[in-house]
Amino acid sequence: MIGIIKDTLQPLAKDLMAIENLNQLNDNNVNSYLFCNGVAPSFPLEINTTVLQKAQVLDFNGIVLTDDLMVAQELVNLPYALKRYLYFYDLDWKYINNFSFSHISNLLFHDNIDIIVRSKSHYNLVESLFKKPSYIMEEWDYKTLKEIDQNA
Amino acid sequence: MKIIIPDLNLPYFYNMAGCLQSIVSNPGIEIELMLWNPQMKPIIDVFDERSPDIIFMHEQLLNPAFNVMLQEFDCRYILAAGKPYPELHRQPDVILTNESSLPNFSSSDKIALTTPAADVSSTHNAQKDERLSSDVLVITHSNMQLDDNMLFMMDYLCSTYRTKIVGDTAVNGPHYLGRINPIERIGFIKSSKLLIDFGSSEFLDASFVKTPSLLYGPLANSKFKRFQTLKELKEHADQLLEDEELRKEYANQCYQQIIQEGLTYHNQCSNLFTLLEEPHIARALLDTLKELTS
Numbered sequence: 001m002i003g004i005i006k007d008t009l010q011p012l013a014k015d016l017m018a019i020e021n022l023n024q025l026n027d028n029n030v031n032s033y034l035f036c037n038g039v040a041p042s043f044p045l046e047i048n049t050t051v052l053q054k055a056q057v058l059d060f061n062g063i064v065l066t067d068d069l070m071v072a073q074e075l076v077n078l079p080y081a082l083k084r085y086l087y088f089y090d091l092d093w094k095y096i097n098n099f100s101f102s103h104i105s106n107l108l109f110h111d112n113i114d115i116i117v118r119s120k121s122h123y124n125l126v127e128s129l130f131k132k133p134s135y136i137m138e139e140w141d142y143k144t145l146k147e148i149d150q151n152a
Numbered sequence: 153m154k155i156i157i158p159d160l161n162l163p164y165f166y167n168m169a170g171c172l173q174s175i176v177s178n179p180g181i182e183i184e185l186m187l188w189n190p191q192m193k194p195i196i197d198v199f200d201e202r203s204p205d206i207i208f209m210h211e212q213l214l215n216p217a218f219n220v221m222l223q224e225f226d227c228r229y230i231l232a233a234g235k236p237y238p239e240l241h242r243q244p245d246v247i248l249t250n251e252s253s254l255p256n257f258s259s260s261d262k263i264a265l266t267t268p269a270a271d272v273s274s275t276h277n278a279q280k281d282e283r284l285s286s287d288v289l290v291i292t293h294s295n296m297q298l299d300d301n302m303l304f305m306m307d308y309l310c311s312t313y314r315t316k317i318v319g320d321t322a323v324n325g326p327h328y329l330g331r332i333n334p335i336e337r338i339g340f341i342k343s344s345k346l347l348i349d350f351g352s353s354e355f356l357d358a359s360f361v362k363t364p365s366l367l368y369g370p371l372a373n374s375k376f377k378r379f380q381t382l383k384e385l386k387e388h389a390d391q392l393l394e395d396e397e398l399r400k401e402y403a404n405q406c407y408q409q410i411i412q413e414g415l416t417y418h419n420q421c422s423n424l425f426t427l428l429e430e431p432h433i434a435r436a437l438l439d440t441l442k443e444l445t446s
Contacts, residue, residue: 091326101318101330109283125326128314130283 001062
């Protein structure tokens with residue numbers, strides 16, 4: 001079971017790719033869920049997966065992923081999640097205004113949070129700065145999501 | 153002896169407080185050290201409630217109320233100032249200032265120069281932390297002027313070595329990991345193989361915890377390896393990162409330099425209390441330094 005947490009779905013590249021691949025995952029008979037607080041009216045894709053309120057992820061006992069550094073703060077509080085992944089679609093910490101190392105260190109070095117990156121170069125960078133990522137997943141690729149589900 | 157230090161977010165005052173705190177438990181030393189928040193308590197109340205024997209002051213805190221206190225209380229004061237001080241009931245017992253401000257004071261003033269030094273109090277038990285480890289570390293400060301040449305060199309460091317950049321001044325790029333607190337700072341320094349100092353004076357604490365440093369610029373201490381060009385940086389960095397024995401030897405040299413030349417805040421604080429004619433406090437500070445470095 002794969003669950004992706006988003007705050008609000010926006011017509012951005014990473015959200016479009018997430019939904020496209022979540023739909024493909026569903027077509028490949030992998031149970032998938034989207035936990036979010038809303039979908040922007042301009043979001044162009046059909047969402048062919050179970051959509052639940054973000055708060056309901058607290059009861060979820062599958063694999064949880066997010067690509068949002070702020071949402072990822074909540075990953076550590078999920079009591080039943082089988083695995084928790086932070087997906088660095090972008091190297092998000094660069095864009096935080098006035099940020100401190102402590103904003104990210106507790107999260108990225110947490111034993112129960114694993115990291116997924118988008119490319120080999122990101123892999124090398126994240127490994128040198130924080131810890132070894134668990135997977136390289138291009139653009140929310142559903143095949144990698146399937147592999148993550150099977151490996152769990 | 154009651155000593156009051158204002159809590160003004162001035163690193164030098166915190167460093168002096170740290171040094172004095174390290175000797176409060178020494179036998180024969182009876183110091184009561186207090187940090188005073190000028191925003192919360194007026195100076196009149198401080199004197200009425202605490203009757204300090206020595207008070208550290210900053211020129212921005214000088215006011216008529218303080219002048220009245222000088223008349224009523226037998227208290228010595230150390231004044232941190234950069235410009236000439238106004239006429240007061242008594243002149244400061246010691247003036248803390250930097251070299252460039254010396255012409256603002258008279259030859260009758262007792263001066264203690266404030267220069268960057270190693271903060272032994274907070275660094276002496278530094279531990280390595282694998283999460284903070286790096287081959288090359290750069291720490292930026294809020295008052296650092298990073299020019300294009302420095303940024304270019306930082307780019308080179310990030311693309312060539314396992315580099316981490318931390319500190320108050322943000323640097324464009326994913327290797328910048330944000331602002332750090334003092335505990336994280338010393339953890340980063342201790343866990344790094346090499347520190348590159350672009351004018352932040354971090355080399356002093358780094359040397360004390362035996363992390364080798366390379367200093368940028370022509371005014372750097374000659375005993376420390378320095379660089380001005382990318383070629384020089386590359387040569388020194390490659391040499392030190394590839395040869396562990398050389399790195400250890402150089403780190404020890406840097407450490408010995410700090411100790412032998414008295415480049416610690418304990419030494420500065422000891423000098424300050426020598427000027428205040430408190431030899432037992434001055435000696436206690438040096439004895440504690442010796443214990444911490446043995």
